[in-house]
Amino acid sequence: MEFRQLRYFVAIVDHGSLSRAALVLHVAQPALTQQLRQLEEELGAQLLHRSAHGVVSTDAGKIFYEHAQAILKQVADARSAVVQSTTRPSGSVSLGLPHSISGALALPILSAARERYPEITLQLTEEITGSLAEQLKSGRLNLAVLFDDVPLGHFTGTPLVEEDLMFICRAGSAFAPAGPGVRLGDALGSTLILPARQHGVRPLVEQAAASAGLVLGAVLEINSLAILRSALLADLGATLLPVAPLLADIERGAMAAWPVVDPAVTRQVTLCASRNIPLTNAAAAIGKLVREVSEDLCARGAWPGARLRE
Known part of the structure; x- marks a missing residue:
């Protein structure tokens, strides 16, 4: 396997066709096709689906693309480290x-x-x-x-x-607490809008609940921050998040935030x-x-x- 074959393959995937990649790389298309064929033969797997409209990565191609990208980046970083000045x-x-x-x-x-x-x-x-x-x-x-x-x-x-997680909801919401803070148990008993479990905030909330012997109640799962914000403004529930992603809405008075206590939740x-x-x-x-x-x-x-x- 040659370094140029990795570069050629990444270019083909990035540009979606052999002809466009050949123009960008300044390589004749038949030569590019030959290098791709040699690469597939060496790996023993088809990397691309070819059609009149271009190319699409196979499952094997998607895996190889990620590794090829990482190798190309590390080579570029090595070159940069050698030539660049520390000052x-x-x-x-x-x-x-x-x-x-x-x-x-x-x-x-x-x-x-x-x-x-x-x-x-x-x-x-x-x-x-x-x-x-x-x-x-x-x-x-x-x-x-x-x-x-x-x-x-x-x-x-x-x-x-x-960073503290705060209880955040629309200003004037039915979910808004009466006091200056929200006990974790009360927060968990509200209708919460949270990301799914693969996101950093959700496992933190679940771990805090388990450590305090509490149970997480009804949850609306939304992975997009923009959609989660819209759901809060529509008063579909409250959330447990750091202030930073919703700070603009809090500062203009569209949302309000309360500290979580007994216990606090931090990351x-x-x-x-x-x-x-x-x-x-x-x-x-x-x-x-x-x-x-x-x-x-x-x-x-x-x-x-x-x-x-x-």
Whole structure:
């Protein structure tokens, strides 16, 4: 198997046809077809379905595509690490952020990176934490912000913040509590709108309920943050989430948030990197920047419900 075959295969999948990939790669289409055929013969599997409208990956092709992408990225990172300066890091860095935290971190990190490191191309990926952990292990991400709902033993970690989950509903809702806080048992007895179990918040809520000897009541499962927000505004229920993803609605008075007590529910937020794949200078610089941005947001009170971890 040759490195160029990986590059050719990824290009074919990305562009959806052999002819478009051949134009981008500046390779004659018959030569590209031959390299693809050799790759399939070596692997003993068909990687693509071909038709008059283009190509589509087979199941084997989808698996191979992920590995090929990771290998190409690691080679690019190795080249970048060799040539870049430690004082002026450059190159591409991929950072993964969970859906429920990107509202707090994404724009501040992008702004700080553009100002501090103009020669670094920062690529942000927004995914559920389980998917981010898998991409980090395979090398498709350089860094990822993860929670304590996934095993972190495969990674090195830099503590960022401890974040409170709050009871949030539409302003004036029938679900709104009478007091300044909400006991966990009362919150769990409400109609809750929560993500499914593969999302970081849901297992945290279930674990907190089990630890307190409580039972989670009726749940509307919505994995899209945008749809969950719409359901809250329609007063279909309340939610247990950090404030950050719904802060704009809370600040304009469309929603309200109450602290959860007896017991409180918190999550640990950690910046992670692979133990097995060394960071480039650029990735290390972005990692340090993420910590600095978190410190600044907490110091200014711009990340409500979050406290810096030492």
